[in-house]
Amino acid sequence: xxxxxxxxxxxxxxxxxxxxxxxxxxxxxxxxxxxxxxxxxxxxxxxxxxxxxxxxxxxxxxxxxxxxxxxxxxxxxxxxxxxxxxxxxxxxxxxxxxxxxxxxxxxxxxxxxxxxxxxxxxxxxxxxxxxxxxxxxxxxxxxxxxxxxxxxxxxxxxxxxxxxxxxxxxxxxxxxxxxxxxxxxxxxxxxxxxxxxxxxxxxxxxxxxxxxxxxxxxxxxxxxxxxxxxxxxxxxxxxxxxxxxxxxxxxxxxxxxxxxxxxxxxxxxxxxxxxxxxxxxxxxxxxxxxxxxxxxxxxxxxxxxxxxxxxxxxxxxxxxxxxxxxxxxxxxxxxxxxxxxxxxxxxxxxxxxxxxxxxxxxxxxxxxxxxxxxxxxxx
Ligand SMILES: *Cc1c(COP(=O)(O)O)cnc(C)c1O
Numbered sequence: 181x182x183x184x185x186x187x188x189x190x191x192x193x194x195x196x197x198x199x200x201x202x203x204x205x206x207x208x209x210x211x212x213x214x215x216x217x218x219x220x221x222x223x224x225x226x227x228x229x230x231x232x233x234x235x236x237x238x239x240x241x242x243x244x245x246x247x248x249x250x251x252x253x254x255x256x257x258x259x260x261x262x263x264x265x266x267x268x269x270x271x272x273x274x275x276x277x278x279x280x281x282x283x284x285x286x287x288x289x290x291x292x293x294x295x296x297x298x299x300x301x302x303x304x305x306x307x308x309x310x311x312x313x314x315x316x317x318x319x320x321x322x323x324x325x326x327x328x329x330x331x332x333x334x335x336x337x338x339x340x341x342x343x344x345x346x347x348x349x350x351x352x353x354x355x356x357x358x359x360x361x362x363x364x365x366x367x368x369x370x371x372x373x374x375x376x377x378x379x380x381x382x383x384x385x386x387x388x389x390x391x392x393x394x395x396x397x398x399x400x401x402x403x404x405x406x407x408x409x410x411x412x413x414x415x416x417x418x419x420x421x422x423x424x425x426x427x428x429x430x431x432x433x434x435x436x437x438x439x440x441x442x443x444x445x446x447x448x449x450x451x452x453x454x455x456x457x458x459x460x461x462x463x464x465x466x467x468x469x470x471x472x473x474x475x476x477x478x479x480x481x482x483x484x485x486x487x488x489x490x491x492x493x494x495x496x497x498x499x500x501x502x503x504x505x506x507x508x509x510x511x512x513x514x515x516x517x518x519x520x521x522x523x524x525x526x527x528x529x530x531x532x533x534x535x536x537x538x539x540x541x542x543x544x545x546x547x548x549x550x551x552x553x554x555x556x557x558x559x
Contacts, residue, residue, distance in 0.1 A: 183242070183357060184426040191237025192419070203234045205416045227404040231412035235419050236387075239377070242356040242422070243369050245389035247396040249403050250415060254352065254372025255280055256408030257386030259288075261348050261368060263402045265316055267293030272310045272345075273319040274301040276327050276531040278372075279520040281319070281350065287522075298527075302462055304335035311343050320366075321350040322359075323466070326478045326515045326539040327532050328453040330462035333469055337365025346395075352376070355506070357429035358470045362391055368399075375506030379421040379428055383414045428508060431544035432475030438547050439540065439554065440477050448492075448558045451532070453478040475542035476505060478515075484536040489514065493538055498545060498553040505541035510550055513539040 181190070192203050206229055211222040222228050232250055240248035251257040258281060265271070273285065275298045285296045297310045301320060318340050322331040333349060340347040348368035349361035355376035361369050371377055373385035390396050403409060440454040455466035456473030466473060481489055493501055499512040503519050513519055516535050520528055528534075542550065 186241045187425045188423045190241035191234045205412045206230045207412050226407050229412050232415040235415040239387050240389050243389040244360050245362050246391045249388045250410050251386035252408045252410045253384050254386035257370050257388050260402045262289050265294050269316040270295040270314040271317045272297045276324040276329050277321055278325045279522045283522040301331045302329050304332045307339050315345050317346045319348050323353045323455055328455050330455050330466045332465045333361050333364040353476055378418050381507035383417045385410050433472040435547050436475035436542045439542050448482055450480040450482040478539045481536045486535045489536045495557045498549050508544050510543035511541040
């Protein structure tokens with residue numbers, strides 16, 4: 181099946197009892213057992229729920245994976261991957277990461293004796309220098325949040341395979357419409373479903389997709405034992421959101437391209453980060469591993485201090501100033517004070533996350549209105 185057909189149909193059959201075309205919201209915590217253990221495959225909704233199972237099958241299909249697991253947030257999904265590790269294990273990850281990932285690595289799991297190396301992953305070779313016998317996991321984000329660095333998934337997967345290290349890819353920014361890390365050799369794909377997959381900024385959810393049966397079993401154990409699983413109502417909302425993922429992504433990419441091109445030559449814009457530009461440092465890799473370049477764009481404002489950056493960030497009328505991304509509505513974000521507030525100044529400035537950086541999540545509104553709004557806000 182092709183992508184759009186999977187987005188609408190995968191994991192979903194007419195309801196066997198009523199014929200309902202849409203997957204019912206099985207709003208139940210528990211299930212009847214005729215005698216102990218004699219049930220229809222469902223016992224308790226922390227572990228299994230039919231609405232969530234339909235969603236998990238659909239999510240797996242979209243990433244060309246065998247198994248999907250939904251979590252109550254993206255961080256809940258990340259947490260489950262890290263719980264595969266033991267004290268003394270080491271992780272190699274990028275130097276430009278979602279702030280919450282940096283925070284859970286350094287402020288939670290570092291306390292449990294896990295060591296993290298933050299390296300420039302834009303050159304896959306750099307990963308090699310940090311691998312030793314304790315390395316158990318490589319964690320990639322690409323494109324990165326917020327500077328849109330591109331990491332060569334296939335090249336890092338080759339290194340990971342050779343050294344028998346697990347490779348997990350946070351595919352939130354690309355969405356499965358643009359990029360499928362498992363096809364490129366990753367073991368685990370992680371999503372903040374809150375973003376493009378949900379698509380309507382009305383749900384917080386996460387997901388993991390894997391091919392390997394044993395890895396799936398280990399992750400399912402953590403999922404059920406630790407319990408960060410989402411409820412049936414949220415599962416239904418995401419199933420509904422997924423049905424238009426391919427249509428939304430097409431529109432995000434088209435609007436993103438026009439806005440990136442407009443901002444590139446704007447006199448108030450200093451740097452612009454968008455992987456679709458030929459002069460983006462890893463444009464060739466982006467072209468190879470992504471189907472298009474998406475609707476996430478970051479810019480720095482020429483000569484703007486923090487006050488001026490705040491003033492401009494607050495002067496948009498169609499774009500809303502807010503955290504998050506990937507919804508149908510356009511959002512503008514100030515990473516330093518919002519999504520990346522937990523990263524020390526010296527660390528973030530090394531990779532260009534400066535006070536005058538703004539991140540745009542380009543929505544699917546009419547492009548004329550979006551361009552008009554940017555023009556007036558930057559005037
Ligand atoms: C939002 C986000 C997360 C965290 O997901 P939540 O659903 O907010 O817990 C992780 N990675 C990236 C790239 C994100 O944008």
